[in-house]
Amino acid sequence: MPALQSIDAVPGAPEALARVQLSAIPDDKPMLRAAAELTRDIARARPEIYWPDMIGSALVGYAALAGTILVDNVWLALALGVLSVLTLYRALLFIHEISHMHRDALPGFRTAWNALVGVPMLTPSFMYEGVHPLHHARTRYGTGEDPEYLPLALMKPWSLPVFLLVALLAPPALVIRFAILTPLGLLIPPLRTLTWERFSSLAINPAFRRRPAEGEMKRRFLIQELACSAWAIALIGSIFAFGWRPLLIALGVASAVAVFNQLRTLVAHLWENDGEAMTVTAQYLDSVNVPPPGIMAGLWAPVGLRYHALHHMLPSLPYHSLGEAHRRIAARLGSDSTLQRADHKGMMPLVVRIARSTMGRH
Template sequence: MTYQDAFVPPYSDGPDLGHTEPQDTGPSAFSPALDSKGRIADDKAMLRAARDLTKDLGTARPAVFWGDMLISALLGYAALAGAILSSNIWAALGFGVVASLSLYRALLFIHELSHIHRDALPGFRFGWNLLVGIPMLTPSFMYEGVHTLHHQRTRYGTPEDPEYLPLALMKWWSLPLFVGIALLAPVALIIRFAVLVPLGALIPAVRNLVWTRFSALSINPDFRRRPADTDLKTRVIWQEAFGSLWAIALALSPLAIGWRPLLVALAVFSVTAVLNQLRTLVAHLWENEGEAMTVTAQFLDSVNVPPPGPIAEIWAPVGLRYHALHHLMPSMPYHALPEAHRRLAAEFGDMSTYAGSNHPGMVTLLRRIAASTMRAR
């Protein structure tokens, strides 16, 4: 069982534009190679090594996927129950933190599902949707067919990229707005599935609006989702049906069991949504102004937060602490990324293009982006 498209083409030609300054948080002596027009050129040695040194790491391990996802989900739901049932405020808060972090990890398997080949890990997509995607009103269709657009070489960082905004070049107030809006995500999802989906079943115009505007986990407000292909459309139907029934049950639950369970669950999911938004904020440097970029420029605009720091595994779980490496090998399973990173880091050293994507942590990255927005006019 292997992933499809495990490696990007090592030699990509075409337009290439990216930031050309040395990385503030990378090796001090590093500066990317530039072409004759002063733009970041592809580092072909790095791209070749990403392909050749990691050929044996492209196979997904079912035991790792199932074990990790099940433990995370079950721990999250058990802690959520503890937060709802506990009469002690501090115990409830402790349970809430555990629930948020565990369910956050379980939820982020949606990223793996957007890359996994349909024949790999039989039953995992269905199982994840039943245990995590639908209960958290974020079924996999909301990322499938969307996230892969972000990995298309000619779309990354352009206005056609659903997951890119030049945040580092925007006004300072765009950052708190970007993070704060995530607090509303759980309520917005209940409205989408409990109200808009049933209305869309009756009114085609509503259905079209819901699909094009409210059916993708994207951050680009100009992104409009295109019609789903036949294979995805089948999954959309059953995932939306079950999601709608669950959202209606949640909305009506206070009539039967009171408000506490719903409010606690919404608070836990809001924390999860904000944490994911913070992770998204530091997943890239967001310094591209809309032009197509080379693979190397995309890599350097993306972020690795490698060990030894252990905290990154909490806020960027399921391989997302190696986000830049993931952009070199989009379909490599998450459990193989640490070993792939070790091999490439050993191959190229601290003053290389590869090391230029390494950053020490979230706080440093937030400071960098915030400082950039303060200079924006």
Template sequence: MTTETISLSRDQGAAAKRAAVAVRADDKAMLRAAADLTRALNKPNASIYWADMLGSALLGYGALALAIWATSTGILLVAALVAVLALYRAGSFIHELTHLKPGSVPGFRLAWNAIVGVPLLVPSFLYEGVHNQHHAKTYYGTANDPEYLPLALMKPWTLPVFLIAAALAPIGMLVRFGVLAPLSLFNPRLRQMVVARYSGLQINPVFRRSKPQGKFARDWLVQETAASLWAIALIGMAATGVIPMRAFLIGMSVASGVMFLNQVRTLVAHLWENDGEPMSVTAQYLDSVNVPPPATLPALWAPVGLRYHALHHLLPGVPYHALGEAHRRLTRELDASSIYFKSNHRGLAPLVGRLAASSWRA
């Protein structure tokens, strides 16, 4: 969820410098090594996908139930934290769904939507068909990229707004699926707006989504209908007391925590220094972030392979469970002077500090 009131403030000198980076020639040696060394890692392991997703969801919902039933504040807070972390991990598989080839993990998309996507009101159609544009070579970092904002070049107040909007996203999802979706069935103009502006997990406020076509349109309809029925049921049960207000608010708070944590991770997934010009693959890589070991906390705030986000932009076909091995192979084989190492960062705090400093300078 973003706001169209965000405005850009550009420093001409910084923009010129970043434009030079944007047209940087591709490091063909690095790109060739990345492809050659990881060729055998492209096949997803279905057992890992199922065990990880189901285990994370089970832990998350169990912890949420404990938080709701807890009689002490301490147990409630600990259980809620576990629920946020586990459901965040389970929800992060929406990213993997956009890269899995059809049939590579049979039934996984349906199961994820039934267990995670619809209950959390983030069905996979919100990301499928959107995220692929973020990986398009000529779209990345431009106005056509739904997942890019030049945050490093924007006013400092946009950073807290960016995070606060995410914390309020569960309310927005309830309204989107429980109110706007049903009403849009009777109003074509409203339907057009819902599809174009409120049907994608995007951060670019000027991005407008196209109407779905073919099989994807049918998948969209099924997922949206299920999410709408669930949202209407939640609103109705909370309003009539079938679900106690305390339980409803705890559930919404956990969902808010999941969205907030994901937005924090998004805040440091890239350096956000591109000024809208098309970028080479190497420049896109350098604008993206790896937070590899020995750092340990990224396993919590950047799960399901997201700690290797820059590497993922080099090798979007490598499944999340193989990215660690891909990184080890590249660091072992590439010379220490390789550009590959320039996207490796130490942790969350230095990245946030760098982004905040860039924003203040801009």
């Protein structure tokens, strides 16, 4: 593996990854084979983990949000607001699991999640289903056809704060999208087409255009969209019954969730690909694991996303199995393996690395 050897020859290999063109890195077949062999017995989604985790996170999040709105003590309201952000963020990230889930894996889970989380937070599962799998496609990852990839490390320094701050606008934008654009789109077909192509995906690539849904997915997605439209209109109507304060607080919490998720997205990859197609191993090395002993990653990258690189190697593995999978593969391959080159210590070193990369190129 000459490309990987050239990485090894540079002190501090992970930080020097950009010196090797990612598209030139071949697959580490022993690692991929070990990953497949060692995880076969933990590949089943366990309902006794999924259901309590999702429902408990959502209920605690809504209870804390209600407390944030209702209590008079500023510090208590702030503490409840933080709790609401963390738990609703965790509940929301099950959309990632749903996008990879086989339709027969957890009967009723997708519907329950949409009713409890997706519709109330105006982020139904259709915004990820049929979109996120494109990010894992062998020939799309890191290219212009990837809806979830921007070469942020190769862009100008101002792109990073813009990337984060734009997330603040996501909740009010979703209210407008569902309360106004959805009803108008039913009357104006060109607007409907534009809304679907541009404003119906959790994508960060501004060039991405979503194709029309087909078959059973079209009917299911329409039901989700109409439910979100009704809820968004009800949120606007709540102003007349309860005033502005409850809605503004809820939107503030939702904006904090969106920014938190955008910050996680910023450090989910190294964003160093130049647009060429890559091997699975190259995709893995352009992605990030933040394994224990650190505990903070469990808060900012919950539901298995602290093992984002491993997830790109094993996209169908359920979130509750990723930690065990990482331990098994590491034990098999040893400390000097390709597996370890995607392991990082935490969020801030990754933010600094990406920021330095942008400044060093301009």
